[in-house]
Amino acid sequence: MAFHTRALLGACAVAALCVPATAETLTIATVNNGDMIRMQGLTQDFTDKTGHDVEWVTLEENVLRQRVTQDIAAKGGQFDIMTIGMYETPIWGKQDWLVALDDLPASYDTDDILPAMRGGLSLDGKLYAAPFYGESSMIMYRTDLMEKAGLEMPDAPTWEFVADAARKMTDKDNEIYGICLRGKAGWGENMAFLTATGNAFGARWFDMDWKPQFDSPQWKETLSFYIDLLNEAGPPGASTNGFNENLSLFQQGKCGMWIDATVAASFVTNPADSTVADKVGFALAPDTGLGKRGNWLWAWALAIPAGTQKEAAAKQFIEWATSKEYLELVASKEGWANVPPGTRTSLYENPEYAKVPFAKMTLDSINSADPTNPTVDPVPYIGVQFVAIPEFAGIATQVGQEFSAALAGQQTVDEALAKAQTLTAEEMEAAGY
Amino acid sequence: MATQHSRSAARIMMAPAVVLLLGWMLIPLTMTLYFSFKKFLPLRGGDLGWVGFDNYVRFVSSSAFWPSVQTTLIIVGGVLVITVMLGVLLAILLDQPLWGQGIVRILVIAPFFVMPTVSALVWKNMFMDPVNGLFAHLWKFFGAQPVEWLSDAPLFSIILIVSWQWLPFATLILLTAIQSLDSEQLEASEMDGAPPLARFGFIILPHLSRAITIVVLIQTIFLLAVFAEIFVTTQGSFGTRTLTYLIFQRVLESQNVGLGSAGGVYAIILANIVAIFLMRIVGKNLDS
Amino acid sequence: MARAVTNRRKALNTLVAWSVGLLIFFPILWTILTSFKTEAQAINDPPLFLFFDWTLENYAVVQERSDYMRFLWNSVIIAGGSTVIGIIIAVPAAWSMAFVPSKRTKDILLWMLSTKMLPAVGVLYPIYLLFIELGLLDTRIGLTIVLMLINLPIIVWMLYTYFKEIPGEILEAARMDGAALKEEILYILTPMAVPGIASTLLLNIILAWNEAFWTLNLTAAKAAPLTAFIASYSSPEGLFYAKLSAASTMAIAPILILGWFSQKQLVRGLTFGAVK
Numbered sequence: 001m002a003f004h005t006r007a008l009l010g011a012c013a014v015a016a017l018c019v020p021a022t023a024e025t026l027t028i029a030t031v032n033n034g035d036m037i038r039m040q041g042l043t044q045d046f047t048d049k050t051g052h053d054v055e056w057v058t059l060e061e062n063v064l065r066q067r068v069t070q071d072i073a074a075k076g077g078q079f080d081i082m083t084i085g086m087y088e089t090p091i092w093g094k095q096d097w098l099v100a101l102d103d104l105p106a107s108y109d110t111d112d113i114l115p116a117m118r119g120g121l122s123l124d125g126k127l128y129a130a131p132f133y134g135e136s137s138m139i140m141y142r143t144d145l146m147e148k149a150g151l152e153m154p155d156a157p158t159w160e161f162v163a164d165a166a167r168k169m170t171d172k173d174n175e176i177y178g179i180c181l182r183g184k185a186g187w188g189e190n191m192a193f194l195t196a197t198g199n200a201f202g203a204r205w206f207d208m209d210w211k212p213q214f215d216s217p218q219w220k221e222t223l224s225f226y227i228d229l230l231n232e233a234g235p236p237g238a239s240t241n242g243f244n245e246n247l248s249l250f251q252q253g254k255c256g257m258w259i260d261a262t263v264a265a266s267f268v269t270n271p272a273d274s275t276v277a278d279k280v281g282f283a284l285a286p287d288t289g290l291g292k293r294g295n296w297l298w299a300w301a302l303a304i305p306a307g308t309q310k311e312a313a314a315k316q317f318i319e320w321a322t323s324k325e326y327l328e329l330v331a332s333k334e335g336w337a338n339v340p341p342g343t344r345t346s347l348y349e350n351p352e353y354a355k356v357p358f359a360k361m362t363l364d365s366i367n368s369a370d371p372t373n374p375t376v377d378p379v380p381y382i383g384v385q386f387v388a389i390p391e392f393a394g395i396a397t398q399v400g401q402e403f404s405a406a407l408a409g410q411q412t413v414d415e416a417l418a419k420a421q422t423l424t425a426e427e428m429e430a431a432g433y
Numbered sequence: 434m435a436t437q438h439s440r441s442a443a444r445i446m447m448a449p450a451v452v453l454l455l456g457w458m459l460i461p462l463t464m465t466l467y468f469s470f471k472k473f474l475p476l477r478g479g480d481l482g483w484v485g486f487d488n489y490v491r492f493v494s495s496s497a498f499w500p501s502v503q504t505t506l507i508i509v510g511g512v513l514v515i516t517v518m519l520g521v522l523l524a525i526l527l528d529q530p531l532w533g534q535g536i537v538r539i540l541v542i543a544p545f546f547v548m549p550t551v552s553a554l555v556w557k558n559m560f561m562d563p564v565n566g567l568f569a570h571l572w573k574f575f576g577a578q579p580v581e582w583l584s585d586a587p588l589f590s591i592i593l594i595v596s597w598q599w600l601p602f603a604t605l606i607l608l609t610a611i612q613s614l615d616s617e618q619l620e621a622s623e624m625d626g627a628p629p630l631a632r633f634g635f636i637i638l639p640h641l642s643r644a645i646t647i648v649v650l651i652q653t654i655f656l657l658a659v660f661a662e663i664f665v666t667t668q669g670s671f672g673t674r675t676l677t678y679l680i681f682q683r684v685l686e687s688q689n690v691g692l693g694s695a696g697g698v699y700a701i702i703l704a705n706i707v708a709i710f711l712m713r714i715v716g717k718n719l720d721s
Numbered sequence: 722m723a724r725a726v727t728n729r730r731k732a733l734n735t736l737v738a739w740s741v742g743l744l745i746f747f748p749i750l751w752t753i754l755t756s757f758k759t760e761a762q763a764i765n766d767p768p769l770f771l772f773f774d775w776t777l778e779n780y781a782v783v784q785e786r787s788d789y790m791r792f793l794w795n796s797v798i799i800a801g802g803s804t805v806i807g808i809i810i811a812v813p814a815a816w817s818m819a820f821v822p823s824k825r826t827k828d829i830l831l832w833m834l835s836t837k838m839l840p841a842v843g844v845l846y847p848i849y850l851l852f853i854e855l856g857l858l859d860t861r862i863g864l865t866i867v868l869m870l871i872n873l874p875i876i877v878w879m880l881y882t883y884f885k886e887i888p889g890e891i892l893e894a895a896r897m898d899g900a901a902l903k904e905e906i907l908y909i910l911t912p913m914a915v916p917g918i919a920s921t922l923l924l925n926i927i928l929a930w931n932e933a934f935w936t937l938n939l940t941a942a943k944a945a946p947l948t949a950f951i952a953s954y955s956s957p958e959g960l961f962y963a964k965l966s967a968a969s970t971m972a973i974a975p976i977l978i979l980g981w982f983s984q985k986q987l988v989r990g991l992t993f994g995a996v997k
Contacts, residue, residue: 540743555966
């Protein structure tokens, strides 16, 4: 540990930034996810090493997105570091709103970042945000319930198998629901799942001329399949369940399967929070034999807004929080299962980390996601569970509300798709496509 | 009666409040009007030039506009009806002689002190959650299928939450008004053998009309701006998108400042229609 | 005989009133109870009411994660400051409206109230830009000003209705005695207006304390009040009912206690001119 400290200090000294006189207070906006809350608890380590203080602004995901987008768009300069995702990074980078992270010291080892993550957070080969943790999506399932249903989960199942298993596992009298999926409206909630799942069914958001495709049979099949499945084998209130709600249900042992972010694996296998910690198995997100799996790619990453007065200190923080040493620090305090996953190749080469039950499946899922070529038919956009254009968040949230209403039984699949088609066309026209 | 001197003194005394509010009204209003005639997309480079009334046309012709006006009116109207009706009943109840009146009043008043975000979070998670919520347990206890409140009865749920927060306010104002009612008048009518319902209809209710107008006026102002309750519970899904929320989506989620500003101007117009309507009544009531 | 009937009726009233009161209070009570449970107990089926292992663990976790006192202090300064400044500006205005009314007084009052109808989301962008220009983002002074302006119409209105209840004859008499304007306000008006001002003060502190749009959107770390504090506890990963309850209790407790202690004062004044 001492060696690492010195190495970091050495790096600072070269840049002549670590003189105590220049100690800064950084304001960092972040999301209230478990890994970030853990990072907050470890801030002292950063302060000890660099002398800089940190003030945290920890917000719920939706509030965070609204705040940081507002601030960066209006150039408010309230934050020195923002926690953003793979969707925002290239768009903001293109606007020159972010400081490029292309001069990180050799000890940081940028090449060690998983190529998928690095690609998604770069624009024209320049890294604009450093991944704090990365994820794909996969199936988490209850091994005991699967056995009880007389089935065996393959490593790479089809949607047909998953739907069948979900119906067999469901036991509503005992509050066991075969499958928990996102239903809460939002571009980062149900639309992340449905866009990715649509890919597996051959659906796509736009054709090569940027025409919305919600009137296609593939979307109808995707949405009908999803709604039928959740109605038969999903929990009550599925249309208001997001990641957190489903996590809570799974931890309480009420879900047979759950297809969601790979980072959830460490929460559902943590005996302190989960009643089913020792009965969880993992598999790749399902496909339909068309060659695309519905697994997405996402990273929560740290970025520096252009124009901050504290750029140097902010870079030091990002170096600290996304470094190999940070992973070791967490491992030494909380165990390897709790380190932020999905960012560094070296982590997956570490024999200690290989013992973690979900490590391999997480890496396989991340590696099988393909943002540049996400769909069966060709598309003009990048992104598995999103479309990397500025209008997407607004459009997808509204589309998500229509789909959520269809799931709640307030309108038919056809009505929801027709409305989605209309409003997407409206918004795209307004944006000048 | 008032001298010229005191008149000009009065004007000077009023000046700070008037000037400040004028500024608070005009500066944002002017800026909003300015943006509303622009194609202003921060994520696409910001100011993309003048577009005339494009934003206004687009905002009203969007499929979401009229439903959102309707939702706004339903929520405001629903909450007003519930709080006024229950408020009158509660006020009459609390006016009766009873033991521990002070404590009951404390209990009734309490929701008013709870910040909207907290009350929305508590209701959403701990009461209306279809699996772990208290209502779900209650329904199951009686052998019924738990209700999925926020998706099956979304407007009702939001009206319930907001009404819970505003009921204390209505109750307190109405209670003060009832307490000012001449009790001799009431007793006299009681002696005359007037049935309770008639007493309520002919003496209490007319006496309360002024207080009810005030409650309606003040609450409407706050209810038109209801935001946190929707943001926390449904995020505008299931037909709970009010005009305020629609503007929020345009400005913040789609980052279309021009379009959102046009929506803001519509919202100001709507608010002022409601305001003029209300103030006619209140103005009349205040003069009497 | 009559006495017995009254007592029976009183008992019935008491029963009904207490039931209704407890029903209305229940969500708050339930939140407070849940804040003392463990996360597992918080979602226990059937729900646990009083018989669980009371724990302070959630409060410790919340305190460790976010510095409660800083948020609390910001809330106190912003809510208190905006109300006090508002009252200082509103008292002269309300005084002149009440005692030197003109034809336009009522119009001005209603116009003031109508400024409250400006939809906050619609003007967020302009105000944000303005705040950047003036360097007011994430400052307590900036937020204090905004909340003062938002509540000023209510303050003026409330004070106006109190002042109007003060009989004009008293002022006339004082003027006969040769009291100057300053003395008039200081020695005659103020003592009579204190209950009204106190009630206005209380109501507006509550309104400012609970304001959740501007306080969240115009602050980051330095000026963030309790409304921002709660935004970091809504739907985090994993079980969160108990921690959310603890954070909620911490956010509402100060104002709840203040409100309870001063409820007589608040109730007495809360008429907005409803009583005549």
